[in-house]
Amino acid sequence: xxxxxxxxxxxxxxxxxxxxxxxxxxxxxxxxxxxxxxxxxxxxxxxxxxxxxxxxxxxxxxxxxxxxxxxxxxxxxxxxxxxxxxxxxxxxxxxxxxxxxxxxxxxxxxxxxxxxxxxxxxxxxxxxxxxxxxxxxxxxxxxxxxxxxxxxxxxxxxxxxxxxxxxxxxxxxxxxxxxxxxxxxxxxxxxxxxxxxxxxxxxxxxxxxxxxxxxxxxxxxxxxxxxxxxxxxxxxxxxxxxxxxxxxxxxxxxxxxxxxxxxxxxxxxxxxxxxxxxxxxxxxxxxxxxxxxxxxxxxxxxxxxxxxxxxxxxxxxxxxxxxxxxxxxxxxxxxxxxxxxxxxxxxxxxxxxxxxxxxxxxxxxxxxxxxxxxxxxxxxxxxxxxxxxxxxxxxxxxxxxxxxxxxxxxxxxxxxxxxxxxxxxxxxxxx
Amino acid sequence: xxxxxxxxxxxxxxxxxxxxxxxxxxxxxxxxxxxxxxxxxxxxxxxxxxxxxxxxxxxxxxxxxxxxxxxxxxxxxxxxxxxxxxxxxxxxxxxxxxxxxxxxxxxxxxxxxxxxxxxxxxxxxxxxxxxxxxxxxxxxxxxxxxxxxxxxxxxxxxxxxxxxxxxxxxxxxxxxxxxxxxxxxxxxxxxxxxxxxxxxxxxxxxxxxxxxxxxxxxxxxxxxxxxxxxxxxxxxxxxxxxxxxxxxxxxxxxxxxxxxxxxxxxxxxxxxxxxxxxxxxxxxxxxxxxxxxxxxxxxxxxxxxxxxxxxxxxxxxxxxxxxxxxxxxxxxxxxxxxxxxxxxxxxxxxxxxxxxxxxxxxxxxxxxxxxxxxxxxxxxxxxxxxxxxxxxxxxxxxxxxxxxxxxxxxxxxxxxxxxxxxxxxxxxxxx
Numbered sequence: 001x002x003x004x005x006x007x008x009x010x011x012x013x014x015x016x017x018x019x020x021x022x023x024x025x026x027x028x029x030x031x032x033x034x035x036x037x038x039x040x041x042x043x044x045x046x047x048x049x050x051x052x053x054x055x056x057x058x059x060x061x062x063x064x065x066x067x068x069x070x071x072x073x074x075x076x077x078x079x080x081x082x083x084x085x086x087x088x089x090x091x092x093x094x095x096x097x098x099x100x101x102x103x104x105x106x107x108x109x110x111x112x113x114x115x116x117x118x119x120x121x122x123x124x125x126x127x128x129x130x131x132x133x134x135x136x137x138x139x140x141x142x143x144x145x146x147x148x149x150x151x152x153x154x155x156x157x158x159x160x161x162x163x164x165x166x167x168x169x170x171x172x173x174x175x176x177x178x179x180x181x182x183x184x185x186x187x188x189x190x191x192x193x194x195x196x197x198x199x200x201x202x203x204x205x206x207x208x209x210x211x212x213x214x215x216x217x218x219x220x221x222x223x224x225x226x227x228x229x230x231x232x233x234x235x236x237x238x239x240x241x242x243x244x245x246x247x248x249x250x251x252x253x254x255x256x257x258x259x260x261x262x263x264x265x266x267x268x269x270x271x272x273x274x275x276x277x278x279x280x281x282x283x284x285x286x287x288x289x290x291x292x293x294x295x296x297x298x299x300x301x302x303x304x305x306x307x308x309x310x311x312x313x314x315x316x317x318x319x320x321x322x323x324x325x326x327x328x329x330x331x332x333x334x335x336x337x338x339x340x341x342x343x344x345x346x347x348x349x350x351x352x353x354x355x356x357x358x359x360x361x362x363x364x365x366x367x368x369x370x371x372x373x374x375x376x377x378x379x380x381x382x383x384x385x386x387x388x389x390x391x392x393x394x395x396x397x398x399x400x401x402x403x404x405x406x407x408x409x410x411x412x413x414x415x416x417x418x419x420x421x422x423x424x425x426x427x428x429x430x431x
Numbered sequence: 432x433x434x435x436x437x438x439x440x441x442x443x444x445x446x447x448x449x450x451x452x453x454x455x456x457x458x459x460x461x462x463x464x465x466x467x468x469x470x471x472x473x474x475x476x477x478x479x480x481x482x483x484x485x486x487x488x489x490x491x492x493x494x495x496x497x498x499x500x501x502x503x504x505x506x507x508x509x510x511x512x513x514x515x516x517x518x519x520x521x522x523x524x525x526x527x528x529x530x531x532x533x534x535x536x537x538x539x540x541x542x543x544x545x546x547x548x549x550x551x552x553x554x555x556x557x558x559x560x561x562x563x564x565x566x567x568x569x570x571x572x573x574x575x576x577x578x579x580x581x582x583x584x585x586x587x588x589x590x591x592x593x594x595x596x597x598x599x600x601x602x603x604x605x606x607x608x609x610x611x612x613x614x615x616x617x618x619x620x621x622x623x624x625x626x627x628x629x630x631x632x633x634x635x636x637x638x639x640x641x642x643x644x645x646x647x648x649x650x651x652x653x654x655x656x657x658x659x660x661x662x663x664x665x666x667x668x669x670x671x672x673x674x675x676x677x678x679x680x681x682x683x684x685x686x687x688x689x690x691x692x693x694x695x696x697x698x699x700x701x702x703x704x705x706x707x708x709x710x711x712x713x714x715x716x717x718x719x720x721x722x723x724x725x726x727x728x729x730x731x732x733x734x735x736x737x738x739x740x741x742x743x744x745x746x747x748x749x750x751x752x753x754x755x756x757x758x759x760x761x762x763x764x765x766x767x768x769x770x771x772x773x774x775x776x777x778x779x780x781x782x783x784x785x786x787x788x789x790x791x792x793x794x795x796x797x798x799x800x801x802x803x804x805x806x807x808x809x810x811x812x813x814x815x816x817x818x819x820x821x822x823x824x825x826x827x828x829x830x831x832x833x834x835x836x837x838x839x840x841x842x843x844x845x846x847x848x849x850x851x852x853x854x855x856x857x858x859x860x861x862x
Contacts, residue, residue, distance in 0.1 A: 001662075001666050001669040001670065002666070004661075006581060006629065008581060009581075021660070021661040021825070022629070023626075023823045024823075040629055041583075041625070041626075041627060041628040041629025041630065041660060042581060042628070042629055042630075068822040068823045069823055070823035070824060070825045072661075097823075097824070097825050098794075098820075098823060098824040098825065100821065100822045100823050101821045101822060103822055118815075119815075120620075120623040120815045120816075120818060120819065121623075121818060121822060123623065123624065123627040123628075124626065124627040128627075129627065129628070132583070132585060132627075132628070133583060133628075135585075136583045136584045136585065139584060140574075140578055140584065143571075143574065147571055150437060150439060150440075150473060152472075152563070152564060152567045153567045153570060153571065154563060154566075154567065154852045155636070155653055155851065155852060156852065156853065157651060157852075157853040157855060158589070158613075158636045158638060158651055159602075159638070159650070159651055159855050159860060160860070161860050161861050171590075171604045171605075171606070172604060172605070173602045173603060173604045173613065174602075174603070175602070175640075175650075175860050176640070176642075176857055176858060178860065180860055182589075182604065182613075189551075189852065189853060192551040192552075192554065192862075193554065193852055194472070195454075195472075195555065196472060196554040196555040196559075196560065196563075197472040197473070197554075197560070197563070197564075198437065198453070198471055198472025198473050199472065199473075204635070204636065205586070205589045205635065205636070207589060207590070209607070211607075219590070219606075220588060220589055220590055222586055229452070229472060230435075230452040230503075231432075235432050235433070238432040239432065363529075384549075384550075384551045384861070384862035385551075385862075387551060387552060388551065389529075390531065390532045391499040391531045391532060391534055391552060392454045392455075392499045392500055392501035392528075392529060392531050393501060393528070393529040394452070394501045394528050394529065420586065421585045421586060421587065421588075421620065421624055422587065422588040422620060424588060424590050426607055427607060429590060429591070429592050429606050429609065429611055430592050430815070431592075431623075431815035431816075
């Protein structure tokens with residue numbers, strides 16, 4: 001493929017003439033000098049054109065370009081400390097590709113519905129650009145973490161015959177005459193692949209028909225889920241801690257410019273280093289009570305509780321040993337207290353709440369069969385899963401890290417809908 | 432996390448004592464010496480135990496273990512050229528974790544249905560192990576290719592309001608009262624993200640209700656789909672060629688052992704180097720006719736034609752300029768012949784057929800609107816997509832590489848169902 005230049009790498013071409021292919025995001029003119037705000041998908045740069053350098057005709061044609069017109073600009077790269085990215089382009093020539101119609105997204109404030117309706121264009125704006133570039137880095141860092149440590153990536157199915165995380169949020173489809181459900185998590189299948197490949201992970205979409213309209217829920221979100229054979233609760237807590245530290249370090253290193261665009265306080269992120277605080281569910285209930293929050297032992301924490309809890313610590317922290325009543329059937333029972341499970345949630349600080357959920361899985365055949373029956377789950381649908389306890393059962397543990405929740409926290413943004421290219425929520429299926 | 436040893440890295444520990452955690456795959460005994468075939472998910476190794484070394488009791492207990500029992504073995508790593516992996520473990524101690532029930536998959540031949548019903552266990556066998564490890568490497572190599580070249584990974588939605596690849600193979604679900612369809616391809620959304628991020632890719636599942644029961648179709652498969660702004664047909668042909676060469680080189684380098692387990696002829700794979708042959712659709716029709724295959728210009732190639740074609744070349748090859756009649760509405764028209772499109776399919780040799788499909792997309796607003804109307808597609812569903820031609824339209828191109836088809840060809844195996852952990856096909860939704 002032909003040699004191309006991108007704004008991201010522009011620092012390598014100071015005082016060289018380069019051609020950039022992109023779009024106009026704005027312009028102003030002083031009559032003889034034209035300042036073009038320009039983006040090419042890898043960054044933003046100001047292009048400065050003087051009538052003397054480019055000639056009257058080219059100058060006039062560029063002056064007539066509308067916002068989001070596509071444009072090829074040639075010019076010399078100049079270092080300029082005052083410029084946002086540190087560089088400017090001194091233009092020697094233009095070529096307009098397409099003159100855009102009047103662009104619907106302007107400088108004025110738009111409502112949420114309007115922006116979401118125009119998500120295919122909204123993603124071009126600098127804030128969305130920064131968030132989604134950080135998302136890509138979070139995903140890449142998470143995968144690299146596992147790939148470099150001998151985990152085998154094994155995709156789990158999207159279409160499944162049964163529920164993994166309860167039946168109230170299932171999307172169903174007709175599968176050649178029988179009912180199939182869209183996956184809510186790859187975990188049960190991960191347990192099968194962990195018994196075959198030792199250390200595994202899956203990375204894929206999870207679909208849950210969440211009827212609640214909160215800033216923390218999407219109906220379609222992405223999870224990375226490792227599962228390890230011959231591992232216990234303590235082992236996966238170590239993995240969680242190390243994984244999150246590595247993700248954050250990578251974003252700090254590779255996406256400093258994007259964090260700056262979001263005005264994110266990076267001091268908070270720099271503190272994300274092991275060891276993370278580890279507290280039990282029961283200690284957490286006491287802490288809520290000390291903070292004047294009424295909470296009955298045995299209930300699940302809600303978003304409000306999580307918010308209170310996650311303002312208590314200056315870095316991510318882990319809550320362990322939740323009661324059986326609030327965790328799924330596959331969680332291993334605590335051998336020291338049978339009311340509890342060997343489970344762990346990780347919460348982000350600054351009020352962000354849960355970003356990781358996991359634990360050790362039931363090893364014993366009879367215990368698992370009892371759990372399935374107690375949950376009134378259809379035994380036939382889980383026979384294959386029960387088989388994993390008949391043929392070489394071993395202690396094993398794993399977790400799921402929600403990509404959008406991690407991205408929202410790292411970016412310091414309020415609503416999950418900005419952390420995914422095309423968010424899906426209650427009443428939001430378009431574009 | 433505690434230090435652990437894996438068979439994959441065993442060569443680093445010659446003459447050291449290590450502990451391996453895994454499963455027994457078979458055993459034979461000479462009365463005083465026990466040969467245990469052992470796997471830990473990263474590989475297979477023979478463990479040799481003498482009654483003298485481990486003691487009568489431990490020897491007897493190990494001798495009583497059934498196939499697929501979980502077992503922790505300690506021993507000294509010995510180099511042994513005769514051993515399949517080059518190493519053997521001279522056992523000093525055992526610990527049985529769980530004694531397996533009678534394992535349903537044995538040495539005798541099983542029917543396809545039986546193996547697919549037991550897919551959660553079948554993946555433990557050495558052939559499935561090799562295929563799925565190669566799959567993980569193919570995916571990792573493909574992602575690394577794009578990540579290292581400045582592409583931004585942006586996930587496209589699973590739940591969509593409209594069809595991308597025709598309406599006959601759509602899976603539908605109720606989405607809070609309206610109809611949603613499961614994605615068949617991320618391409619239309621990739622075009623939106625390419626206009627925002629320049630070079631993008633998505634990697635995710637595609638779902639198609641294929642009613643045909645062939646060895647080349649799954650209802651659920653994974654695709655990696657790049658899309659590049661300011662790129663044409665020639666550009667993405669270069670990318671296809673380079674990407675596939677890099678994937679194959681990586682598998683040859685990192686998965687030589689697994690290719691050996693599959694008895695794959697690697698000479699064929701070593702030939703996968705640019706340039707790949709490039710022929711037009713029309714030339715291909717002539718070639719079919721010369722091979723005595725009847726084929727009418729303007730029709731689409733079927734699996735049988737692809738098989739004939741893909742025996743013609745000794746490496747992957749690209750077929751370009753398909754007629755409009757066989758390509759979707761978004762394909763750019765050939766400026767030199769308006770009956771043709773700027774499209775390209777890549778086919779694998781050895782009879783494997785199509786592994787990549789792509790092309791340049793329509794740039795012009797009026798042309799796209801006409802194509803949508805000619806295809807009788809609901810205009811309202813595509814308004815956002817048409818917007819990409821209103822606001823800074825640029826030439827752009829991309830493609831989709833089908834992971835399972837690439838894996839099947841690299842592994843040299845017949846049926847796609849073995850290339851994915853849990854295959855979904857007509858009448859196959861379990862486990």
